Amino acid sequence: MRSAVLVAKKFVVWWLHRSLISACVFCVISSAAVIAEASTEMEIRIPPSIDPIFFHRNAYSMALLENALTKSGIDYKLVQSDVQIGNLARLRRHIAKGIYDVSWLHTSSEIEEELLPIRIPIFKGIIGWRIAFIRPESTTEFSAVKDLQGLRVFMGVQGFNWPDVAIMEHSKLKLRVGVDLPNIRQLLVNKRADYFPRSISEIWDEEGYFSEQGAIVEQTFALYYPSAVYFFVSRENTALAEAIKSGLEISLSDGSYDQLFFRFFGESIDRANLPNRRVIYLDNPQLPKQTPLARRELWFHQHD
Secondary structure (H helix, E strand, O other), X not given: OHHHHXXXXXXXXXXXXXXXXXXXXXXXXXXXXXXXXXXXXXXXXXXXXXOHHHHHHHHHHXXXXXXXXXXXXXXXXXXXXXXXXXXXXXXXXXXXXXXXXXXXXXXXXXXXXXXXXXXOOOOOOHHHEEEEEEOXXXXXXXXXXXXXXXXXXXXXXXXXXXXXXXXXXXXXXXXXXXXXXXXXXXXXXXXXXXXXXXXXXXXHHHHHHHHXXXXXXXXXXXXXXXXXXXXXXXXXXXXXXXXXXXXHHHHHHHOHHHHHHHHHHHHHHHHHOHHHOEEEEOOOOOOOXXXXXXXXXXXXXXXX
């Protein structure tokens, strides 16, 4: 009888010891899981690298995004998707479906209904300041252009599905549409179009490509219409939108936003020589009503 009692006591002690160890192991595993969950990075998928001709603008957009995300305080990791962009319509679909978590687009009312915008213009509106590629023999004719009516004599060119098409057509400017940049260049040099307006943030990156076929940058007039490029996310991704917005607002307040902007585009703005050009103003019928035009600090002003 006594032996049975001793065996029973040993079993109880063994069972309690094993249960205690199991409980400790469970607590350690559970604590590690909680810590891991708390420190998990937010993986943010972005479009893959594209044509080197756009490198400068994309490098700026990436620098601004990383600066904003860092200042927002979130733990994040940017990951390039292996899904190719294709055209603008496909880019929008990829954002809407969450294939890309964030990208940057020229805004319009249609896009803002489809995607969630962070309404801080990442190029400070210089996307709407335009100067043109022309053929050298057209220099004298374009130097005589004084206003919108004078520009209507000439044939412009823009890209398929670009927002500039609707803006120029709204102002009753003659226009051809090219399928891509090589096609646009051919339309210009083959005299099927007379001028190709490009943003002052774009034109100097493309000058070498167009000059290969003899095109030059016109020196006497500029177009301007209010326009913005924003970061966009899917409409469901409100947490990421808030993080980006918070970080951008902080970067505006501490001056790092403007530092990045002028580091990347200060020389381009100076080369455009806007104060010595005749400016032709166009309406932008696609500009959403929510565009923060009243926030002066968000926009580039040529006389500042």
